Structures are given as structure tokens and as C-alpha cells.
Amino acid sequence: MSAWLNLRNVFVVALVVMLALVPVYAALIGNYFLMSLFTRIVILAMAAVSLNLIMGFGGMVSFGHAAYLGIGGYAIGILAKEGINSGFLQWPLALAMSALFALAVGALSLRTRGVYFIMITLAFAQMVYYIAIGLDRYGGDDGMTIYKRSQFGDLINLSNKTAFYYLCLALLLLTVYVVWRIVNSRFGMVIQGARSNDRRMRAIGFPTYRYKLVCFVIAGTICGLAGALLVNHTDFISPAVMHWTRSGDLIVMAVLGGMGTVFGPVIGAVALLVLEEVLSGVTEYWQIIMGPIFLLVVLFARGGIDGVLLGASRD
Amino acid sequence: MLYFIEQCLNGVQLGMLLFLLAAGLTLIFGIMDLVNLAHGSLYMIGAYFAATFAALTGSFIAGALLALLATLLVGMAVEVIAMRRLYGRDHLDHVLGTFGLLLFFNELVRLIWGPAGMTLPLPSQMLTAVEVLPGVYYPLYRLVIILSTLVVALLLYLLVMRTRIGMLIRAGASNREMVGALGVNIKLLYTLVFGLGAALAGFAGLMQAPILTVQIGMGENILILAFVVIIIGGIGSIRGAFVASIFVGLIDTVGRAFLPDLLRLFLSTNAASSAGPAISSMLIYMLMAAILVFRPEGLFPASNK
Numbered sequence: 001m002s003a004w005l006n007l008r009n010v011f012v013v014a015l016v017v018m019l020a021l022v023p024v025y026a027a028l029i030g031n032y033f034l035m036s037l038f039t040r041i042v043i044l045a046m047a048a049v050s051l052n053l054i055m056g057f058g059g060m061v062s063f064g065h066a067a068y069l070g071i072g073g074y075a076i077g078i079l080a081k082e083g084i085n086s087g088f089l090q091w092p093l094a095l096a097m098s099a100l101f102a103l104a105v106g107a108l109s110l111r112t113r114g115v116y117f118i119m120i121t122l123a124f125a126q127m128v129y130y131i132a133i134g135l136d137r138y139g140g141d142d143g144m145t146i147y148k149r150s151q152f153g154d155l156i157n158l159s160n161k162t163a164f165y166y167l168c169l170a171l172l173l174l175t176v177y178v179v180w181r182i183v184n185s186r187f188g189m190v191i192q193g194a195r196s197n198d199r200r201m202r203a204i205g206f207p208t209y210r211y212k213l214v215c216f217v218i219a220g221t222i223c224g225l226a227g228a229l230l231v232n233h234t235d236f237i238s239p240a241v242m243h244w245t246r247s248g249d250l251i252v253m254a255v256l257g258g259m260g261t262v263f264g265p266v267i268g269a270v271a272l273l274v275l276e277e278v279l280s281g282v283t284e285y286w287q288i289i290m291g292p293i294f295l296l297v298v299l300f301a302r303g304g305i306d307g308v309l310l311g312a313s314r315d
Numbered sequence: 316m317l318y319f320i321e322q323c324l325n326g327v328q329l330g331m332l333l334f335l336l337a338a339g340l341t342l343i344f345g346i347m348d349l350v351n352l353a354h355g356s357l358y359m360i361g362a363y364f365a366a367t368f369a370a371l372t373g374s375f376i377a378g379a380l381l382a383l384l385a386t387l388l389v390g391m392a393v394e395v396i397a398m399r400r401l402y403g404r405d406h407l408d409h410v411l412g413t414f415g416l417l418l419f420f421n422e423l424v425r426l427i428w429g430p431a432g433m434t435l436p437l438p439s440q441m442l443t444a445v446e447v448l449p450g451v452y453y454p455l456y457r458l459v460i461i462l463s464t465l466v467v468a469l470l471l472y473l474l475v476m477r478t479r480i481g482m483l484i485r486a487g488a489s490n491r492e493m494v495g496a497l498g499v500n501i502k503l504l505y506t507l508v509f510g511l512g513a514a515l516a517g518f519a520g521l522m523q524a525p526i527l528t529v530q531i532g533m534g535e536n537i538l539i540l541a542f543v544v545i546i547i548g549g550i551g552s553i554r555g556a557f558v559a560s561i562f563v564g565l566i567d568t569v570g571r572a573f574l575p576d577l578l579r580l581f582l583s584t585n586a587a588s589s590a591g592p593a594i595s596s597m598l599i600y601m602l603m604a605a606i607l608v609f610r611p612e613g614l615f616p617a618s619n620k
Contacts, residue, residue: 055407061406061407061410063410108604108607108608109607111607111608111611112607112611114406115344115350115406115550116546116550116611118350118406118407118410119350119542119543119545119546120546120603120607122539122542123539123542123543123546123600123603124600124604126536126539126600127596127597127600130593130596130597131593131596131597133596134590134592134593134596135593244535244539245414245418248352248410248411248414251407251410251411251414252411252414255407255411285422285425285426286422287418287419287421287422288419288422288423288426290415290418290419291415291416291417291418291419291420291422292415292419293415294411294412294414294415294418295397295411295412295415295416297411298401298404298408298411298412298415299400299401299412302408
């Protein structure tokens with residue numbers, strides 16, 4: 001029992017409780033912008049957790065993870081534009097398209113490693129970005145407004161902001177739980193083994209390519225779900241959702257929070273997006289501060305925030 | 316047919332531009348093992364410097380030369396302040412650190428030059444067209460870009476393969492410690508190589524400036540194309556970068572110009588005009604995927620890796 005009671009775990013529980021209380025607080029002070037900000041944070045945290053599954057545990061640094069946000073989003077947006085609003089149809093399709101794209105990209109890029117892998121995932125994401133720009137019927141460069149959120153009958157009404165927030169939060173916690181189960185399963189052990197020493201894993205008989213590909217597809221699918229949530233949150237989809245700097249942001253979230261743990265990226269997402277909000281309130285040129293912060297994190301805080309907390313917990 | 320030749324020349328010109336960026340990237344990667352996302356920022360800075368200095372001095376050539384020198388200095392300063400600390404680290408660290416630098420540079424440029432873009436007017440004698448083949452006219456300035464880049468490529472080849480500095484650079488790529496132990500100031504050498512890469516990017520930026528508007532983020536899309544080039548050519552290989560640049564430049568430009576018409580032969584006009592742009596922007600990525608299937612290390616993998 002006492003082994004679980006340390007600074008870091010108290011922090012994690014406090015963060016989850018805080019996230020759960022955001023709608024209450026927003027209603028009390030009547031600040032709905034806060035609610036919208038935190039919905040976005042929760043959704044992007046989900047994307048960052050999925051990225052961390054392949055990047056932190058599998059050693060596959062994907063620089064194109066935002067593409068799945070776009071694919072999940074466009075699957076919903078295109079169906080909505082064509083008059084199909086049922087979430088029971090839209091969401092499975094969003095997941096399936098993300099999974100298919102992840103399968104194709106993974107099958108090609110996992111043949112390479114290191115820098116090649118980083119650049120190839122970036123290039124494929126950029127390809128999807130340009131395809132989306134070319135989709136004139138669906139708004140092209142300008143994107144399109146989605147007039148009706150996904151309909152789930154009497155189950156849940158996504159237009160209710162509080163209900164939608166709790167749905168996102170529940171899905172985030174579910175994602176963290178699923179990733180945690182994956183990481184601690186035999187499958188997850190193989191993935192982590194392949195990160196440390198791929199050749200040795202192959203020598204003792206694991207077809208690591210297949211394991212990594214499955215892992216890559218799982219991460220892409222989860223991120224596609226985050227994309228589906230994101231369009232329902234913003235009621236809008238444009239190629240900007242998958243601009244390559246968004247992929248960079250997701251990597252920053254994972255690293256800033258801490259790649260070694262399943263929950264780290266959630267901390268990173270909250271920290272990055274809140275910091276962004278605060279800095280942009282201070283100065284219009286906030287990225288001039290943000291950029292060097294990234295560099296400093298790389299140079300001095302490699303374990304991320306979660307790593308610092310874990311270190312403090314051990315003493 | 317005339318249109319086709321013109322488009323091919325445009326493709327070669329884009330390829331040359333890509334080569335300038337890819338050569339710097341691949342040189343820095345091959346020697347320092349560093350992935351540099353901020354390389355596109357140096358391209359942007361080169362263009363901004365050129366526009367500013369040309370306006371100040373009133374001469375395009377003087378502006379270009381000053382911009383080249385200034386970009387070289389900025390590159391060396393960036394190496395000393397930031398990049399030096401990233402050598403020997405994980406590639407993920409490089410990606411993150413240089414991503415931070417890129418955001419910094421974009422914002423710095425916005426702070427100094429403002430959010431509106433700039434233009435770099437060409438000298439009037441450059442505005443004419445030349446008859447390259449009987450009946451085929453081509454803008455003189457674009458020919459100047461192609462030729463000057465060829466000269467730069469040749470100089471780069473001579474520098475790396477035929478001079479003492481080039482010999483040290485190649486030696487530093489194979490064994491950093493040994494070169495250092497033999498009494499070469501390897502830190503200074505790295506700073507010089509980074510500055511050289513920056514100057515190449517700045518040269519690309521300032522040559523392209525009169526054709527496009529000089530604006531924030533102008534280096535980013537072309538940087539990703541340069542990544543595609545060095546993946547195809549093989550990371551660390553300048554020869555590979557040269558061949559792949561021309562390939563990518565030609566396929567991208569010619570594809571965009573002719574694919575919609577080609578599709579019209581098979582599809583309805585409506586379908587072709589909507590699918591055309593999307594498919595032609597995919598062409599180079601499909602080429603990259605195809606090459607990866609057969610040669611995961613690129614066309615000309617660097618032999619020392």
C-alpha cells in the first residue's frame with residue numbers, strides 16, 4: 001500500500017481529479033472558454049498517449065502522427081457532408097480508415113529505422129496533408145464546417161458540452177488503461193525488447209516486424225479516435241489539423257511529460273497547452289519563448305516532468 | 316511540346332533548389348549525425364537577408380553576397396550556441412531541439428520583419444527571356460538559377476574531394492576522435508561545416524526569393540521535400556542528393572503540369588480535375604515508397620555508414 005503512496009502517484013491522482021472537476025469549476029465561474037480549452041487538451045492528450053505507445057515503448061519515432069487526427073476527422077467530416085450523421089457508422093469508419101492508413105505506412109516505413117523512419121513518417125503525413133488540400137469538394141485548403149455532430153440516438157448527445165467533455169475524459173482514461181495493459185503484456189514486452197535490441201529479439205525467434213506493425217496500427221487507430229473527437233469538438237475540419245507542426249507538438253507533449261510511463265504524455269499535454277495559453281496571453285510572440293523551452297527540455301530534462309516526479313518520489 | 320520542354324526546365328530548376336537544401340542537410344547528417352529541422356529556417360533567413368540588403372544597397376548582387384555571408388554567420392552562431400550540445404545524442408533529441416529552434420526563428424523573423432511578406436525585385440536585365448531552343452523561350456533568371464547551382468555543386472564537389480579542408484571533413488565523418496587526436500580542431504571544423512550547410516540553404520533561399528514572396532514558414536514545405544530527396548538519394552550521400560533532387564524536381568513539376576490532362580483521357584473531365592491535383596501531389600511520395608521497397612537505404616547509400 002505504502003509503495004503506491006508517493007509524490008508522483010498523488011500528483012497523477014490529483015491531475016485526474018482536477019480534469020474531472022473542470023466542468024464544475026467552469027460552471028461555477030461561468031468561464032466556458034476554459035471548458036473548451038480542456039476538451040482540446042484531453043483529446044490531444046489521447047493522441048499523445050497513443051504516440052507514446054510506439055515512440056516511448058517501441059522506439060518508433062513517428063513524426064507523422066497528426067495524420068491520423070486528420071484521417072479520423074475527415075472520415076467524420078466527409079460522411080457528415082454527404083448527409084450520414086449516425087455516429088454508429090461514422091466512428092467505426094474513422095477508426096477503420098486510420099487503421100488502414102497506419103497499416104500501409106507502417107508496412108513501408110518499418111522496413112527502415114532511425115532517421116529514415118522519422119523522415120518517412122513525416123513525408124507520408126505530408127502526403128495526406130496535400131491530398132486533403134486537393135479535396136475541393138470538402139473545402140480544400142479552407143476546410144469545411146460540420147453542421148451536425150455525430151448522432152448516437154438516445155445514448156449520448158455530443159452537442160451537450162459537459163457530456164462531451166466527460167466522454168472525452170472517459171475515453172482518455174480508457175486509452176491510458178488499454179496502453180498500460182498492452183505495455184505490461186507479453187506483446188508489450190516483445191515491443192520493448194525490440195526497442196532495446198531488435199536483432200536479439202529476432203534471434204530468439206520473435207518476428208519483431210509483425211509485432212511492431214501491429215503496435216503501429218493500434219497507435220494509429222487510437223489517434224484516429226482522437227481525430228473523430230476533435231472534429232466533433234471544433235465542428236470544423238481543415239488540413240491544418242494535420243499540419244506537420246502538430247505532429248511535432250504531439251512529440252513534444254510525450255517528451256515533456258515523460259516517455260517512460262504511460263501517463264506521462266497526459267501530464268505533457270496539460271503542461272504544454274496550458275503553458276501555450278499562458279504565454280500567448282503574455283506576448284503575441286510567445287513562440288519565441290516556447291522554442292527555447294523545447295531546446296532546454298531536450299538538454300536538461302530528458303525524463304520529462306514525470307521523470308522528475310518519479311526521481312523525487314524515490315528519495 | 317514547347318510547353319513540355321518549359322515544364323522540364325522548371326522541374327530541373329526546382330531540383331537544383333532542392334539540391335542546395337538537401338546537400339546541406341545530408342552533409343550535416345553525414346558528418347555530425349545530426350537531424351536538422353531548422354535547416355528550412357536558414358533558407359528563410361537567407362531570403363529575408365537578401366531582400367533587406369538588396370533594398371539597402373540598391374544592388375541585387377551586393378544584397379545576395381551580403382545575405383550569403385550573413386546566413387553563414389547565423390549558421391555558425393546557431394552551431395556554437397545550440398547544435399554543438401546536441402551531437403552524440405538521440406535523433407529524437409535532435410528533432411525536438413531543432414523543432415524548438417524552428418519555432419524560435421519563425422517568431423524572431425515575425426518580430427523583426429513583421430508578419431507581412433517581402434519582395435526582392437530582380438534587376439531589369441534579368442527580366443528577359445532567352446531562346447534556349449529554336450522557338451523555346453525561357454526566363455533568363457531561371458536559367459541563372461540552374462547554372463549557378465551547377466557551379467555551386469561543382470565547387471562543393473571540389474571542396475570536399477580535392478582540398479585539405481574537404482579531406483579533414485571526410486576524415487571527421489569516419490572517425491571524430493582520431494581526427495581530434497591528430498591535432499585538428501574538430502569543433503571549429505564542425506562549426507565550419509554547419510556554416511557551409513547554412514550558407515547553401517541561404518543561397519537557395521535568396522535565389523528563390525525573386526520568384527516567390529519572402530514569407531514566414533517558406534522553408535518548411537521545401538524542407539520536407541528535401542527530406543524526401545535525401546531519403547531517395549541515401550542519407551549522407553551528396554551524389555545521391557544530386558541525382559534524387561533532379562528526379563524529384565522533374566517528377567513533381569511535370570506531374571503537376573500533365574497528370575490532370577492525362578487523367579482526362581481515362582476519367583470524366585469533372586473527376587479528373589478534382590482528382591488530378593491530389594494525385595499529382597502524391598507522385599513523389601509514391602516514388603519514395605517504391606524506392607524504399609526495393610532499396611531501403613536509398614539509391615546511393617553512403618559507404619562509410
